[in-house]
Amino acid sequence: YTDGLIKSREHDVDAQLDRLRTAALSLPPGSLEKGGLVEGAPAGAARFDEAVLLVTTSAALPAGDLRVWELPQDGRAASAARGLVTAQLAAWGLEELTDVSELVVSELVGNALRYGNGPGELRLLRGERLVVEVSDT
Structure with a gap:
C-alpha cells in the first residue's frame, strides 16, 4: 500500500497503521479485492494523498508449469x-x-x-x- 492509505493530518501514522491492520483482519474474505480496505482505510475523509493497495494471492503451481x-x-x-x-x-x-x-x-x-x-x-x-x-x- 502507499502511505496515502493511512496518512492524515490529524492522526499519528503508527496509530493509523494499527487501525489498518485491525481493519484488514476484520474484513470478510474477498473484501480486499473489492476495495473494502481502501474505502474503509483509517485516513478516510482526512486523506490528502492518493491511496493504492496491491492485493496478491498464492496458489500451488501444477506440476510441469x-x-x-x-x-x-x-x-x-x-x-x-x-x-x-x-x-x-x-x-x-x-x-x-x-x-x-x-x-x-x-x-x-x-x-x-x-x-x-x-x-x-x-x-x-x-x-x-x-x-x-x-x-x-
Missing part, C-alpha cells in the same frame, strides 16, 4: 538462456512465443550481465500468461 535453470556467469549466458527457452516452449507447445521470448530473455540476461554482476537463474512460468524471469547476482 515452472522451469528454473542456473545460467552461466559469462558471455554464454544469453545463448544458453535462448536455447533453454526455445526448447521449453516447444515442449509446452508454445512455439509461437519463441521469437519474442528469445528477445526478452536476451535483453534480461544482457542487463543482468551489464548491471547485476551476472545472471543467476532463468525461470519460465506457464499459466494464463507466460512469465519469463532472469535474476541477477
